[in-house]
Amino acid sequence: MLDNNQLLRFTTAGSVDDGKSTLIGRLLYDSKSIFEDQLEAIENTSRRKGHEGVDLALFTDGLRDEREQGITIDVAYRYFTTPKRKFIIADTPGHIQYTRNMVTGASTANAAIILVDARHGVIEQTRRHSFIASLLQIPHVIVCVNKMDLVEYSEEAYNKVIDQFEEFSSKMLVKDVRFIPISALKGDNVVNRSTNMDWYQGAPLLHTLETMHVSSDINKVDARFPVQTVLRPQSDKYRDYRGYAGRVSSGIFRVGDEITVMPSGFTSRIKTIDSLNETLEEAYAPMSVSITLEDEIDISRGDMIVRSNNKPEASQDIEVMLCWLHKDAAKPRAKYSIRHTSNEQKAMIKEVVYKFDVNTLERLTDDKEMNMNDISKVKIRTTKPLMVDSYRENRTTGSIILIDDTTNETVAAGMIV
Numbered sequence: 001m002l003d004n005n006q007l008l009r010f011t012t013a014g015s016v017d018d019g020k021s022t023l024i025g026r027l028l029y030d031s032k033s034i035f036e037d038q039l040e041a042i043e044n045t046s047r048r049k050g051h052e053g054v055d056l057a058l059f060t061d062g063l064r065d066e067r068e069q070g071i072t073i074d075v076a077y078r079y080f081t082t083p084k085r086k087f088i089i090a091d092t093p094g095h096i097q098y099t100r101n102m103v104t105g106a107s108t109a110n111a112a113i114i115l116v117d118a119r120h121g122v123i124e125q126t127r128r129h130s131f132i133a134s135l136l137q138i139p140h141v142i143v144c145v146n147k148m149d150l151v152e153y154s155e156e157a158y159n160k161v162i163d164q165f166e167e168f169s170s171k172m173l174v175k176d177v178r179f180i181p182i183s184a185l186k187g188d189n190v191v192n193r194s195t196n197m198d199w200y201q202g203a204p205l206l207h208t209l210e211t212m213h214v215s216s217d218i219n220k221v222d223a224r225f226p227v228q229t230v231l232r233p234q235s236d237k238y239r240d241y242r243g244y245a246g247r248v249s250s251g252i253f254r255v256g257d258e259i260t261v262m263p264s265g266f267t268s269r270i271k272t273i274d275s276l277n278e279t280l281e282e283a284y285a286p287m288s289v290s291i292t293l294e295d296e297i298d299i300s301r302g303d304m305i306v307r308s309n310n311k312p313e314a315s316q317d318i319e320v321m322l323c324w325l326h327k328d329a330a331k332p333r334a335k336y337s338i339r340h341t342s343n344e345q346k347a348m349i350k351e352v353v354y355k356f357d358v359n360t361l362e363r364l365t366d367d368k369e370m371n372m373n374d375i376s377k378v379k380i381r382t383t384k385p386l387m388v389d390s391y392r393e394n395r396t397t398g399s400i401i402l403i404d405d406t407t408n409e410t411v412a413a414g415m416i417v
Contacts, residue, residue, distance in 0.1 A: 018147075030187055091105075103132060114144070115146045118146065140178075145161045145182065148181045223252060226249060230299065249397050255272065268294050274289060312397060316381055317381050320416055328411075336411065338403075347380050398416045
């Protein structure tokens, strides 16, 4: 039995006009997750624009420019709940110049829905988005072959897309790929089973999302607790309380565990684990708790509590797959601030090893200039050691962002190799 409080984050991706916003609109509309005033407003807008029915895409295209142009520009987050599960949707743009928006929207996703137009099959943008989903280690990919109504619900057209996608995706690291033939406009296989495709024996999209097993996606082996702040209430009740507050990034911590504080290397044992209203025997990702230790150790924000028999690598030199997010190109050997969990240091891009052509998966060793939306493998040196895992092992302790000190803007997001 699934816990109805279990949260699933998923992102939608696909080429322009593949129907991403329409699909999300259909999910919200058919699952009755739309407020009456929202529905009334969209119905009025649809009539004003001359549409026969409700333009489902308007449920997600919230910006004025998006509604006027009929395209998605920014990442639109939508929330809905069914009796079985809670969902957060990140609707990401399909245009090539918004690759950075897809990286942002997909970075915390449990699943990616990649839409493919049944008429056009796997195209350049499909390959680009699939590669990014693979790069971000999204555990589950659902390929929705959309607009099946425009190919007369042909099983042959559906199988052709599957063959194309499987040939391409064999080069990538995607653990779980599923295929569903749908029509977002007509509602086939979105919330309800389609009567037009009796040859498809699988579940519709919403049922697939509701029953997808995601609890095993969290790393339960490597116990990592980045300290965000030190709690010293100094009240009558908690006169000598010194707790280290933060969110468990991965693994499980139990009272009595022997731990090591990094980077200092001092060891101790967990005395108590406290949440807001109770004392716990154990804490696991992604719980936010306060941990107290048996010994007095100097610990501050940016330190990491780990189990003594399982430590991350402490390093000043890291290799990162970096997506450049800023309109200005990366400056050679310029200094940036690097944020990793709760730790912030100064850093420098020492070397661009190669740049990815995300359409062909080729490594470009000659062109090393990083412009907006480029994805490159780089070497970074930090002023002090970071406690890192590879992104493949741990999406939290394996990710970083770079910040321009002069403007305080985030210029890049990276995954540690």
